[in-house]
Amino acid sequence: MGLKMLRNIKDKFMDYSFGIALACLTILAISKFNNFMDIYEIIILIGSAITFTWMASLWPNFKKLFVYTFLLSFISIFFYKGSLDQIELNFFLKYFLSSQSAIMWMTALYPLSLVTYWVYLFSRQEFYGNLATKITWLATMMGFIGLLVRWYESYLIGIDVGHIPVSNLYEVFVLFCLITSLLYLHYEEKLEIKKLGAFVLIIITAAVAFILWYTFEKGANEIQPLVPALQSYWMKIHVPANFIGYGAFAMAAMISVAYLLKDKSIMANYLPDLDVLDELTYKAISIGFIFFTIATILGAVWAAEAWGGYWSWDPKETWALIVWLNYAAWLHLRLIKGLRGTVLAWWSLMGLIVTTFAFLGVNLFLSGLHSYGEL
Amino acid sequence: MRFAITMFSLLAVASVIGTVLKQNEPYNNYIIKFGQFWFDIFNQLGLYNVYQAFWFLAILIFLITSTSLCISRNTPKILKDYKSFQDRIREKSLLSFKHSYQFSTKKFKAKKIIEFLSSNNYKVKHKISNEEGDLIIAKKGDLQKLGYIFTHLAIVVISVGGLLDGNLVFKVQELMGTKQIQVLDQELSQIPLAGRMSENNLSYRASILLSEGDTKTAAILRAKEGYLVQEIPFSITLKDFNIEHYSTGQPKSFKSDLLVRDKKTGESITKTISVNKPLTYKGVTIYQAAFEDGGSQLDLLVWNLNSSQPSFKMNSEVFKNNKLTFENKNLTFEFKDFRKFNILEISNNSEQKLKPTNVGPNFLYKVRNESGQAKEYQTYQFPISVDGNYYFMSGTRDSPQEEFKYLKIPADKNLSLEGFMIFKSLLNNPQKVRDAISKGINESAFETKEKKEAFRRGTQNIFNSFITGGYSSVVDTMDLNTPKQVKSSDKERAVKTYVNIIYLVGQELIKSYQNDNQGKITFPINDSPRFIQDALTAYSDSFFYGVPLYLELKEFNHVQASGLQLTKSPGQIWVYLGSILLVMGIFCMIYIQEIRLWILVKKGSNNLIVSLATNRDRTDFDQYAIRLKDNIKKMTN
Numbered sequence A: 001m002g003l004k005m006l007r008n009i010k011d012k013f014m015d016y017s018f019g020i021a022l023a024c025l026t027i028l029a030i031s032k033f034n035n036f037m038d039i040y041e042i043i044i045l046i047g048s049a050i051t052f053t054w055m056a057s058l059w060p061n062f063k064k065l066f067v068y069t070f071l072l073s074f075i076s077i078f079f080y081k082g083s084l085d086q087i088e089l090n091f092f093l094k095y096f097l098s099s100q101s102a103i104m105w106m107t108a109l110y111p112l113s114l115v116t117y118w119v120y121l122f123s124r125q126e127f128y129g130n131l132a133t134k135i136t137w138l139a140t141m142m143g144f145i146g147l148l149v150r151w152y153e154s155y156l157i158g159i160d161v162g163h164i165p166v167s168n169l170y171e172v173f174v175l176f177c178l179i180t181s182l183l184y185l186h187y188e189e190k191l192e193i194k195k196l197g198a199f200v201l202i203i204i205t206a207a208v209a210f211i212l213w214y215t216f217e218k219g220a221n222e223i224q225p226l227v228p229a230l231q232s233y234w235m236k237i238h239v240p241a242n243f244i245g246y247g248a249f250a251m252a253a254m255i256s257v258a259y260l261l262k263d264k265s266i267m268a269n270y271l272p273d274l275d276v277l278d279e280l281t282y283k284a285i286s287i288g289f290i291f292f293t294i295a296t297i298l299g300a301v302w303a304a305e306a307w308g309g310y311w312s313w314d315p316k317e318t319w320a321l322i323v324w325l326n327y328a329a330w331l332h333l334r335l336i337k338g339l340r341g342t343v344l345a346w347w348s349l350m351g352l353i354v355t356t357f358a359f360l361g362v363n364l365f366l367s368g369l370h371s372y373g374e375l
Numbered sequence B: 001m002r003f004a005i006t007m008f009s010l011l012a013v014a015s016v017i018g019t020v021l022k023q024n025e026p027y028n029n030y031i032i033k034f035g036q037f038w039f040d041i042f043n044q045l046g047l048y049n050v051y052q053a054f055w056f057l058a059i060l061i062f063l064i065t066s067t068s069l070c071i072s073r074n075t076p077k078i079l080k081d082y083k084s085f086q087d088r089i090r091e092k093s094l095l096s097f098k099h100s101y102q103f104s105t106k107k108f109k110a111k112k113i114i115e116f117l118s119s120n121n122y123k124v125k126h127k128i129s130n131e132e133g134d135l136i137i138a139k140k141g142d143l144q145k146l147g148y149i150f151t152h153l154a155i156v157v158i159s160v161g162g163l164l165d166g167n168l169v170f171k172v173q174e175l176m177g178t179k180q181i182q183v184l185d186q187e188l189s190q191i192p193l194a195g196r197m198s199e200n201n202l203s204y205r206a207s208i209l210l211s212e213g214d215t216k217t218a219a220i221l222r223a224k225e226g227y228l229v230q231e232i233p234f235s236i237t238l239k240d241f242n243i244e245h246y247s248t249g250q251p252k253s254f255k256s257d258l259l260v261r262d263k264k265t266g267e268s269i270t271k272t273i274s275v276n277k278p279l280t281y282k283g284v285t286i287y288q289a290a291f292e293d294g295g296s297q298l299d300l301l302v303w304n305l306n307s308s309q310p311s312f313k314m315n316s317e318v319f320k321n322n323k324l325t326f327e328n329k330n331l332t333f334e335f336k337d338f339r340k341f342n343i344l345e346i347s348n349n350s351e352q353k354l355k356p357t358n359v360g361p362n363f364l365y366k367v368r369n370e371s372g373q374a375k376e377y378q379t380y381q382f383p384i385s386v387d388g389n390y391y392f393m394s395g396t397r398d399s400p401q402e403e404f405k406y407l408k409i410p411a412d413k414n415l416s417l418e419g420f421m422i423f424k425s426l427l428n429n430p431q432k433v434r435d436a437i438s439k440g441i442n443e444s445a446f447e448t449k450e451k452k453e454a455f456r457r458g459t460q461n462i463f464n465s466f467i468t469g470g471y472s473s474v475v476d477t478m479d480l481n482t483p484k485q486v487k488s489s490d491k492e493r494a495v496k497t498y499v500n501i502i503y504l505v506g507q508e509l510i511k512s513y514q515n516d517n518q519g520k521i522t523f524p525i526n527d528s529p530r531f532i533q534d535a536l537t538a539y540s541d542s543f544f545y546g547v548p549l550y551l552e553l554k555e556f557n558h559v560q561a562s563g564l565q566l567t568k569s570p571g572q573i574w575v576y577l578g579s580i581l582l583v584m585g586i587f588c589m590i591y592i593q594e595i596r597l598w599i600l601v602k603k604g605s606n607n608l609i610v611s612l613a614t615n616r617d618r619t620d621f622d623q624y625a626i627r628l629k630d631n632i633k634k635m636t637n
């Protein structure tokens, strides 16, 4: 009892110090950089600080991730000494902490964790399971460092070029990997479903493959200044919200794969119960749906400001609507008709195709107002 | 419900069509793409403006009605459920619940339990009846029930908002025949009443193109294959238009300084708008939407690419036509566009990496001959680096569907056109050419004077044919003069020799020019072989340039036009309200769990029944139910 209380007090203490530290950082950032932010951006900054504090208090591992990511990013920024030339000169930047290197580490670690999860699945040795989880955390941290440092780098290119790295297909693909893995890690911890990493990491690795192709074939990793339409605080809300949606949908689809396999008695001994899988699919889709709804609405509010109308039937908008209708139907079937099981699992897997088309297909095949990430 | 789902599916299918088939293009494009037959069918189906098609609107209206019906049917039941505590439940049904527990109690204190439940956010009702005994009914999370009403009401509100902002008013007027889409290009004031939408039009998204200094009092509504005039309650003057650029040359901001004057009161305001920062005035929002040229003035020099004639001046303006008689043909030069900044992916210096770079102004024009055929030209003012060497680029094409084919004229040592123009004049100077050929022939290489003379004459012939038609003419003449049975490899070798001869003559021409003009070195020295080759190629290509007149841009006066969009959107507020309702509804439906709880102590018995029900049985509810039961058990012992 005494030990437990002590631990409780320690946890509380950590939560408060985290919150206070973040509050200090936020205040520092506002006082130092308020020339670069409008009132909405300041509100977003404060809102994010509150959200992260809240998340950190609920989920200690997230707090850890946050602290390490920030520490390493600050170290990286320190190494830059305000000049991009340091990327080539400084050993740590060149191989670890420059934006590009960090993202490359991420692209190496996710496939590694996929392999480790599969080893775990078949060997059933906890050691491999824990290792896989650790690697996934590490990959996620490197990815976040990559994005944060990229944000900083964009300001080094030109003070007017600087912007949050969610403005094109390359950047949002990195974001997609990170959000999907964070969502997964959360459920893995909460529901003790380690074995599913073997499935969820498949979609992340596929995204990693795309990032690599996009980087080496198209040089998409170059930081580009923002076109006028994107210069708005809305980008900071609209894009992340969308990708929480996409990440959750993608995770749901991969869990459905596990469901369908188990349902057909393939690898049945290695997978969690059907009920657990079903429930988890539902959880993922409902999280995704909420965020996707909000993102679409906020997209509309932004469109009313940038494109002269909240809805222009631009292909991306339209496909967002189709994705939305698809998952709305899924939820209807489950909540109202009480449907469970195989049909819904197939449906959520097909949902991934619709989502992927909205994500990539639209950029590949259709042109419109929304073509910020071209292939 | 089933009906609504069908409507939703139809909406999805229609949307897919709308994204796959590019919407609102000029109708000619569709005719070219599909042919007349399919064009007509698709047109009848309204596939070029799916989202304004009748059937699409019909779907929306059906959706609204069926969802409203659904709401009105289910709402009373839901509200009743919402209010009710279900206190008439019998012992037997309580015992049949999945989460139902029975245990004996020593001291049953209703008050304590009620307090406990209330502190756990339950709404509680205590019912003491004589026959049954004590019944405590508690419930929480019944907002979930309202989720249904919220989401469905939201769908209706959003759709109504969308319809308000659609072009229903015009559709009806078109059906009645009072309004008609205009297809002819006319002065705004000439357009009949049937082509004008009144100021009071419920909603619209219209556009205005304003040159700097211009004022307009009405906007244009694009509709199907034509347009309508949209009257607006104010006039707009564009005082200034500004584009800012990043250091890399990409556009950073578009800004219009506007003066907006109320037509009735004469009251006016000035405001600078930019992308993401519109102005709302009299219920109309004015957006920065586009920009184009507003009639820039261009001072040009006209060069004849394959003669030694001197250049002459031509002054024009974008959107103006200049007439010119050239070799007895009447040509019209139609100037279409001027762009001050152009970002191309090019490699500077010898570095391989492509970088977006601003290559400076270019202008676009068409040259039309008497029979109406036209070729389009796009010419850059300054030379552009290609692998480290600079060229003046001018593209041509016969139709907008084609890519431009570029004529690449090498820049001289001073990065100007002059070097090439001198060179092509030298090429067209027979005396200079004759001298150059004579000089270039090595005296000692020939045994007799006759052989030398024959060679000289041969060279002269080759060169003459180059002058009159470029390399392809050289090859043609050779084909004419060589017997059929000569092997192609021999021919190739011959061509190579000829090309080399032409090059040597060119070199000789430049050398003698440099000698004659000591002190004024125009041609690149270190790099002269490349320059000569490129210049000869450019000369040769000029025969495929259409009319061999090159327009050099000397000076310009940039006049810009700003494209504004005017939006009147009374449905917007409804769409937003509906959206808030939607998010609330989804949240209620997904995240709020409804729980009902009954605790019954029968009269005269010390047996307690605890039953729980939820409308969504999740795996974690089992544990919750047991925990709650345990707590209550503790309190009663």
Ligand code: HEM
Pocket (backbone or CB within 6 Å): A166, A167, A168, A169, A172, A229, A230, A235, A238, A239, A242, A243, A295, A296, A298, A299, A300, A301, A302, A303, A304, A306, A307, A310, A311, A316, A317, A318, A320, A321, A358, A359, A360, A370, A371, A372, A373
């Ligand atoms: C109703 C309006 C809108 C909807 C439904 C919408 C929907 C979406 C969706 C589904 C994505 C996910 C990423 C993807 O599929 O590529 C996205 C990304 C994005 N949106 Fe929007 N959007 C809307 C308005 C806007 C507006 C007005 C802007 C800016 C002017 C904007 C800028 C972006 C950017 C920069 C991204 C991420 C980059 C990218 O994927 O290319 N969106 N939007």
